[in-house]
Amino acid sequence: MEWVTQNGITIGRFPPLAVIAPGLEVFITTRGGGVSPPPFASLNLGGDLGDRTLNIRSNRALLLASLGISSRSVARTGQIHGSEIALVTRAGCYPGFDGFVTTRKGLTLAISTADCYSVVVYSPPERALAALHVGRRGAERGIVGRAVDIMRAEHRIDPSYAIAVIGPGICGACYTVSRKDALRFPKEVRRFERGAWHLDLGAFILRELTHAGLRRRNVFSSGLCTACNPALFFSHRRDHGITGRHWTLATVGAAGPCSERLR
Numbered sequence: 001m002e003w004v005t006q007n008g009i010t011i012g013r014f015p016p017l018a019v020i021a022p023g024l025e026v027f028i029t030t031r032g033g034g035v036s037p038p039p040f041a042s043l044n045l046g047g048d049l050g051d052r053t054l055n056i057r058s059n060r061a062l063l064l065a066s067l068g069i070s071s072r073s074v075a076r077t078g079q080i081h082g083s084e085i086a087l088v089t090r091a092g093c094y095p096g097f098d099g100f101v102t103t104r105k106g107l108t109l110a111i112s113t114a115d116c117y118s119v120v121v122y123s124p125p126e127r128a129l130a131a132l133h134v135g136r137r138g139a140e141r142g143i144v145g146r147a148v149d150i151m152r153a154e155h156r157i158d159p160s161y162a163i164a165v166i167g168p169g170i171c172g173a174c175y176t177v178s179r180k181d182a183l184r185f186p187k188e189v190r191r192f193e194r195g196a197w198h199l200d201l202g203a204f205i206l207r208e209l210t211h212a213g214l215r216r217r218n219v220f221s222s223g224l225c226t227a228c229n230p231a232l233f234f235s236h237r238r239d240h241g242i243t244g245r246h247w248t249l250a251t252v253g254a255a256g257p258c259s260e261r262l263r
């Protein structure tokens with residue numbers, strides 16, 4: 001991942017995508033450059049957390065302006081830690097869903113996280129795009145495999161040509177869970193260490209993607225932990241539930257003035 005800072009807002013991007021998936025843009029936001037005070041300092045993009053609505057609106061406007069994305073092109077999910085995926089062609093909010101699939105050019109899919117992972121899947125031949133919010137419960141319910149299944153059924157994708165991006169999320173060292181929750185996951189992604197069960201959700205997501213037919217070399221991961229990096233990221237676990245949210249934005253074919261600038 002490379003970082004680009006513009007107007008005080010630092011965005012993570014994946015340069016290889018420009019070569020292997022022309023037209024696809026994935027932006028990972030960080031916590032700086034916004035207007036919210038602590039504990040939401042400063043680019044909090046999530047609502048219903050205790051931050052003022054005016055601050056959240058300002059932060060979203062600052063971010064979208066810096067990326068050259070119209071707020072009227074953004075689709076957001078309600079994110080209820082489920083595994084429901086909406087097939088979308090229009091901007092707006094989709095409560096009750098944790099992911100989207102679209103082939104609509106210029107539609108920007110936004111996933112809000114702070115420890116949970118964002119996952120983007122894209123199949124270049126069909127220009128089919130999925131963006132998912134993947135927490136422990138959604139992962140356990142198979143949201144990653146479901147997204148690939150939907151893309152295969154609806155858009156006839158071949159997963160071996162698809163690429164995926166795994167955003168920042170809580171690492172296996174930081175993420176302790178109950179024994180009961182740990183044992184719901186395969187042994188390769190859980191471990192008992194220093195008196196606690198640890199779950200490596202990022203490793204589980206990678207495993208789900210390859211099991212769904214994606215090639216390992218086509219999966220790009222930020223490799224960054226939200227809890228380990230307080231200067232860059234909000235973390236629900238580290239900040240005891242009182243914190244902000246980042247966005248992962250994914251869009252296809254909306255090469256505007258901003259994406260030109262960022263290159």
Ligand SMILES: [Zn+2]
Pocket residue numbers: 170171172173174175225226227228
């Ligand atoms: Zn960590």
